[in-house]
Amino acid sequence: MADRPITYREALSSALREEMQRDERVFIMGEEVGVWGGTYAVTRGFLDEFGARRVRDTPISEMVIAGAAVGAAMAGLRPIAEIMTINFAFLALDAIINHAAKVRYMFNGQFTVPLVIRTTTGGGKQLGATHSHAPEVIFAHFPGLYVAVPGTAYDAKGMLKASIRDDNPVLFVEHSTMLQRRSPVPDDPDFLLPIGKSDIKRKGSDVTIVTYQKGLEHSLVAAEELAKEGIEAEIVDLRWLRPLDLEPVFESFKKTNRCVVVEESLPMFNVGAEVAAQIHDVCFDWMDAPVKRVAAMDIPLPYSHEIELMALPSPEKIIRAVKEVV
Amino acid sequence: MAKPNKETLLDWYRQMVLIRRFEERCAELYQQGLIGGFLHLYIGQEATGVGAVAALGPNDHVITAYRDHGIALARGVDPNRAMAEMMGKRTGVSGGKGGSMHLADRALHMWGGYGIVGGHLPLAAGIALKMKYLEEDGVVLALMGDGSTNIGYFHESLNLSAVWDLPVVWLIENNQYGMGTAVERASGAKELIRRAMAYSSEDGSGMKMGPRVDGMDVLAVYDAVSEAAEYARKHGPVLVESLTYRLEGHSMGDPQRYRTKEEVESFVVSGPIGRFRHYLTETYKGVEKALDKLDAEALQTIDDAVEFAKSSDNPTYEDLISHVYVD
Known part of the structure; x- marks a missing residue:
C-alpha cells in the first residue's frame, strides 16, 4: 500500500x-x-x-x-x-x-x-x-x-x-x-512498529548523535550543517525511553568512537546521563572522546521568547558539542 | 434483600472469629519476626468487613485499603494462602511479593488491598466503569478508612462516580482515627457521611447519601450495604459510613498516645464478636455448642494456615524477576 x-x-x-x-x-x-x-x-x-x-x-x-x-x-x-x-x-x-x-x-x-x-x-x-x-x-x-x-x-x-x-x-x-x-x-490498518526499538534516522561515520523528538528535529538540521564541513553524523532516534534500546547506539559508537546526546529535558539525571554510563560500560575500549550532552539549561523556563529559546537545545548548540568531540 | 437465615448467621460468626484469630496470630508471628513490613490489624472491625462483604454476590467486586486481611478472608480467600502471603512465601495469594497490605485474589473478584491511602479509590471507579461499559451486572464495594476521605483521590473518585453514575458502594470504615489523628481533628465534616452531599444535586441525581451505620453490628452493616448495593446496581454510587473501632494500634509498634486505655476498654466490652454472639444465643436457643465448635475450628484453621505457611517455600529468583511486564 x-x-x-x-x-x-x-x-x-x-x-x-x-x-x-x-x-x-x-x-x-x-x-x-x-x-x-x-x-x-x-x-x-x-x-x-x-x-x-x-x-x-x-x-x-x-x-x-x-x-x-x-x-x-x-x-x-x-x-x-x-x-x-x-x-x-x-x-x-x-x-x-x-x-x-x-x-x-x-x-x-x-x-x-x-x-x-x-x-x-x-x-x-x-x-x-x-x-x-x-x-x-x-x-x-x-x-x-x-x-x-x-x-x-x-x-x-x-x-x-x-x-x-x-x-x-x-x-x-x-x-x-x-x-x-x-x-x-x-496506509495499512495493521501498520505497527515494534515496542522498544530505536531507529537510525541518518547514516554517518564521524559522530553518533543519540536523541528523540525535538532533539531529533534539531539534530537533523545540525547534521546537514556539519556535513557541509565534512562531518557526517549518525543519528539514532531512541523512540522509546523504556524499553531503552541502545544496541544501535553501541554499534554506531564502535564505528564513530564519539557521541553527543541531545534532549529537551533538564541536564541532570537525564537520558544523556544514562546513555553515557552505558556507553562507558559497553564501549569503553572504543572511546576517543567523552560523551557530550546537550539538554535544556538547568533553570525553570521563562515566558519571554528570546530567553526561553536561549535555555533550550538548538542546532547551534549541537554543532558546538559535536565539534568538541570530533 | 434476603433475610439471612440461621445457617448464614453462623457462617458470619465463623468468619468474624476466623478473622480475629488470624489477626491475633499475625501479631504473634510479627513479634517472632516471621512477618515483616507493616502489619495493620483488623481487630475490632470484623462486623463491618463481614457484614459488608456478605451483602455482595459472586459477580460483585471488592477492593480495599491496606487493612485488608479481614476483607480478604470475608471474601473467601484461603486462610492458608493469606497466611503464606504474610510470611512472604511463594504460595501466598500474591506470591509473597505483595505482603500484608496487598492481598488480592482475582478469581474471587477481590481486587486487593492497597498501601497508598486512597490509591485504590480511582481503581474502584475504573472497575465499575468496565461493568457499566459492558453492561454487566454487579457492583464494586470500595472500602476505605476515615483517613482516606481527606485525600484528593477521594474527592476525584467520588465525583467521577457521580458524574458517570458508576455502580459503586463507597464504604467508609470510620474507626475514629487516621493513624493517630482523630476524625474531628482531620475533617471539617465530623460526620463523614455528609461528604456525599458534595456530589449530589437537589433533583436527587449524583451520589446517594446512604446511612451512617453502627459498624459494630454485623446485621446492621449487612442491611445497609445490601440496600446500597441494590441502589448502586440500578442508579449509581452510594456513600455509606460505618462507625467502628480499631482495638489495636494503627500498625504494630504504635504507642497509642492519642487515646486512653479506658476508651479502648469501652469498645472491647461492646466489641462486635461478643455482641453478635450474644445476639445469636438470645435468638437461637441452645446455639452455644455450635458457636463453641466454630471457635475451636477457627483456631484449628489458623494453626493449619501457619503450618502451611511455615512449610511453604520462599519465592525464587525467577519469582523476583517475573511479572514486571506481560511478556
Missing part, C-alpha cells in the same frame, strides 16, 4: 480511530476529548463517530483520570487516557507510578494493565515555567511502565497502534510543537 505524507496529528488521530474501530474495548477518556474535540484537535469528530460511551469527557481530575483508567484496564478494558499535558501528569504520579506500573508485579501477575496514557510534552511556546517541561525521563525511571517518545508522523502512528494493542501500560508522549510535521505513513 502506498505511503502518504500525513501530519503527526493525523497520524495520532488515524491510529486512535483505527484501533477503536478494531476493538470495542478501546475507549478514550480525558479532559476535553469529546465535545471540544481534544485540546490539540487529535480527537476531533470522535464523539460523533463513536459516541459518548467510548469518548468520555472527564472533569479536570488527573488523579482519577489516570487511576480509573488503571482500574478499567485491570478489569479488562483497553483505556486510552489523555492527560492534556505532561505538566499535569505530575498530579497523577501516584496513579501512574505506584499503580499502573506496579499492580501487575505486586499481585504476582494476577492483573494486566493494557493502558495507554497519552500526553504532550515540550517547551518553547511561551507558556511559563509550570507549563514548559520535557520531563518524560522521570517516568522512564520506573519498571512496569513503557515510555514512548515518537519524533515523526510515521513513528507516531506505528508506535501508538502498537501501544494500544500491547498488554502493558504505556505513557505515550507527544511533542506539542511537532503536530504539524509531515512524513509518509503506510
Whole structure:
C-alpha cells in the first residue's frame, strides 16, 4: 500500500480511530476529548463517530483520570487516557507510578494493565515555567511502565497502534510543537512498529548523535550543517525511553568512537546521563572522546521568547558539542 | 434483600472469629519476626468487613485499603494462602511479593488491598466503569478508612462516580482515627457521611447519601450495604459510613498516645464478636455448642494456615524477576 505524507496529528488521530474501530474495548477518556474535540484537535469528530460511551469527557481530575483508567484496564478494558499535558501528569504520579506500573508485579501477575496514557510534552511556546517541561525521563525511571517518545508522523502512528494493542501500560508522549510535521505513513490498518526499538534516522561515520523528538528535529538540521564541513553524523532516534534500546547506539559508537546526546529535558539525571554510563560500560575500549550532552539549561523556563529559546537545545548548540568531540 | 437465615448467621460468626484469630496470630508471628513490613490489624472491625462483604454476590467486586486481611478472608480467600502471603512465601495469594497490605485474589473478584491511602479509590471507579461499559451486572464495594476521605483521590473518585453514575458502594470504615489523628481533628465534616452531599444535586441525581451505620453490628452493616448495593446496581454510587473501632494500634509498634486505655476498654466490652454472639444465643436457643465448635475450628484453621505457611517455600529468583511486564 502506498505511503502518504500525513501530519503527526493525523497520524495520532488515524491510529486512535483505527484501533477503536478494531476493538470495542478501546475507549478514550480525558479532559476535553469529546465535545471540544481534544485540546490539540487529535480527537476531533470522535464523539460523533463513536459516541459518548467510548469518548468520555472527564472533569479536570488527573488523579482519577489516570487511576480509573488503571482500574478499567485491570478489569479488562483497553483505556486510552489523555492527560492534556505532561505538566499535569505530575498530579497523577501516584496513579501512574505506584499503580499502573506496579499492580501487575505486586499481585504476582494476577492483573494486566493494557493502558495507554497519552500526553504532550515540550517547551518553547511561551507558556511559563509550570507549563514548559520535557520531563518524560522521570517516568522512564520506573519498571512496569513503557515510555514512548515518537519524533515523526510515521513513528507516531506505528508506535501508538502498537501501544494500544500491547498488554502493558504505556505513557505515550507527544511533542506539542511537532503536530504539524509531515512524513509518509503506510496506509495499512495493521501498520505497527515494534515496542522498544530505536531507529537510525541518518547514516554517518564521524559522530553518533543519540536523541528523540525535538532533539531529533534539531539534530537533523545540525547534521546537514556539519556535513557541509565534512562531518557526517549518525543519528539514532531512541523512540522509546523504556524499553531503552541502545544496541544501535553501541554499534554506531564502535564505528564513530564519539557521541553527543541531545534532549529537551533538564541536564541532570537525564537520558544523556544514562546513555553515557552505558556507553562507558559497553564501549569503553572504543572511546576517543567523552560523551557530550546537550539538554535544556538547568533553570525553570521563562515566558519571554528570546530567553526561553536561549535555555533550550538548538542546532547551534549541537554543532558546538559535536565539534568538541570530533 | 434476603433475610439471612440461621445457617448464614453462623457462617458470619465463623468468619468474624476466623478473622480475629488470624489477626491475633499475625501479631504473634510479627513479634517472632516471621512477618515483616507493616502489619495493620483488623481487630475490632470484623462486623463491618463481614457484614459488608456478605451483602455482595459472586459477580460483585471488592477492593480495599491496606487493612485488608479481614476483607480478604470475608471474601473467601484461603486462610492458608493469606497466611503464606504474610510470611512472604511463594504460595501466598500474591506470591509473597505483595505482603500484608496487598492481598488480592482475582478469581474471587477481590481486587486487593492497597498501601497508598486512597490509591485504590480511582481503581474502584475504573472497575465499575468496565461493568457499566459492558453492561454487566454487579457492583464494586470500595472500602476505605476515615483517613482516606481527606485525600484528593477521594474527592476525584467520588465525583467521577457521580458524574458517570458508576455502580459503586463507597464504604467508609470510620474507626475514629487516621493513624493517630482523630476524625474531628482531620475533617471539617465530623460526620463523614455528609461528604456525599458534595456530589449530589437537589433533583436527587449524583451520589446517594446512604446511612451512617453502627459498624459494630454485623446485621446492621449487612442491611445497609445490601440496600446500597441494590441502589448502586440500578442508579449509581452510594456513600455509606460505618462507625467502628480499631482495638489495636494503627500498625504494630504504635504507642497509642492519642487515646486512653479506658476508651479502648469501652469498645472491647461492646466489641462486635461478643455482641453478635450474644445476639445469636438470645435468638437461637441452645446455639452455644455450635458457636463453641466454630471457635475451636477457627483456631484449628489458623494453626493449619501457619503450618502451611511455615512449610511453604520462599519465592525464587525467577519469582523476583517475573511479572514486571506481560511478556
